[in-house]
Amino acid sequence: MKNNNLNLLGDYFSIRNGLILIKDEIFILKEDNQIIFDGDDILIKIDDKFTKLNPLEKKRLKKVYKSRAVKPYGYLLEEQEGYLLFFNKSEFEQSDIGERDIKISKLYPNLSKYLKQFEQELKETLENANENCYDFYFPRRGSHIRQDRDKGLVNLEPLYDNSPKIFFKFISKENIFGYALDQYYATSDTYFLWSKKPTEFPLLFLLAYLNSSIVSFIFKSKSLAVKRSKTKIENGIPLPAFSKFKTKEKHSIIELIQLLTEWLVYSVNTFKESDVYLIISQLESSYYLQTAENLTYKDRIIKAMNDNDAKYIQEFINNLFYQLFDLDENRIDYLTKEYYNV
DNA sequence: AGAACAGTACTCTAGTATTG
DNA sequence: CAATACTAGAGTACTGTTCT
Numbered sequence A: 001m002k003n004n005n006l007n008l009l010g011d012y013f014s015i016r017n018g019l020i021l022i023k024d025e026i027f028i029l030k031e032d033n034q035i036i037f038d039g040d041d042i043l044i045k046i047d048d049k050f051t052k053l054n055p056l057e058k059k060r061l062k063k064v065y066k067s068r069a070v071k072p073y074g075y076l077l078e079e080q081e082g083y084l085l086f087f088n089k090s091e092f093e094q095s096d097i098g099e100r101d102i103k104i105s106k107l108y109p110n111l112s113k114y115l116k117q118f119e120q121e122l123k124e125t126l127e128n129a130n131e132n133c134y135d136f137y138f139p140r141r142g143s144h145i146r147q148d149r150d151k152g153l154v155n156l157e158p159l160y161d162n163s164p165k166i167f168f169k170f171i172s173k174e175n176i177f178g179y180a181l182d183q184y185y186a187t188s189d190t191y192f193l194w195s196k197k198p199t200e201f202p203l204l205f206l207l208a209y210l211n212s213s214i215v216s217f218i219f220k221s222k223s224l225a226v227k228r229s230k231t232k233i234e235n236g237i238p239l240p241a242f243s244k245f246k247t248k249e250k251h252s253i254i255e256l257i258q259l260l261t262e263w264l265v266y267s268v269n270t271f272k273e274s275d276v277y278l279i280i281s282q283l284e285s286s287y288y289l290q291t292a293e294n295l296t297y298k299d300r301i302i303k304a305m306n307d308n309d310a311k312y313i314q315e316f317i318n319n320l321f322y323q324l325f326d327l328d329e330n331r332i333d334y335l336t337k338e339y340y341n342v
Numbered sequence B: 001a002g003a004a005c006a007g008t009a010c011t012c013t014a015g016t017a018t019t020g
Numbered sequence C: 001c002a003a004t005a006c007t008a009g010a011g012t013a014c015t016g017t018t019c020t
Helices: A097-107 A109-116 A119-128 A157-161 A203-211 A213-221 A231-236 A248-268 A273-284 A292-306 A310-324 A329-340
Strands: A013-017 A035-038 A041-046 A049-052 A061-065 A082-085 A144-146 A153-155 A165-169 A177-180 A190-195
Touching (some): A049 A109, A153 A157, A203 A310, A248 A292
Antiparallel strands (some): A035 A041, A165 A190
């Protein structure tokens, strides 16, 4: 059955857990409890006293989320778990252990003091798991990954910090794929898609595809429910061969899918009037919506956008995918309802 | 109460790097 | 270049929580 020409999600993306920490409660600092924000100052609790962090130290605190924050096209801002204390091993690569310790405590005097409160406990955990106990400053997994067998490690910090990324829950029955443009760190109950090689199609198109009813159908028909296993997702989700879409009509569908997805991303996350105006103005020049038979949809889409009706936009995207793949939407709906009980 | 689920982090393994 | 050490990958054991 295996078709060697089939593009799979796993061919283009590595799926990796978020950060696996030695102990979440030590590395994830909760506001008001372990850290306080006072204007531009950040204070951290060490031996029951709040101590002010230096500017370099502030950069080591990252917004961190758990999988309950994941939602289609975005994440729930209010579900931020806390601030991750993230030391990056590659910052200290060249030094030996002793030198590294000194360097850390010089550059990050307060943060290292904070961690040293728990040094014994952290070292014991690492020792027990046969891991290097001197690395108690760092996440155990998820800060660096190997993309290809013959290539070096990729440092994910800049990608977590400031790069568009797609992620989903570690355990989920549905195809819900979140998206973040800004700083988004997550614990190991979230999986991230990290690009292995440039794909032919843009990330927003992939995001739309993964959240579409097509992939929902694939999830159900292949029983791909994510349950502590990523290989099923890597090998179970086919990616369309972009080069097959040759006609102007197909390209106009792809263009419109991206535009609508962009709107969904805005509507789910930071809703800015100016961004929405820009999208609506781009709708005017959409080739797909210019043809006589599709003209009526334009007003309907604009209305849905003004009403913040994400459901309509999602359904429209679903239909666009059916058209793109020359599928009979009624047939898929029938199959889904009849045989998958939804 | 017991089952099912979700979150956490433990641990085995495979592959890479180092060393002698 | 073989032996050994190290590290990241992967799956799951364990535990606390929620559902029935």
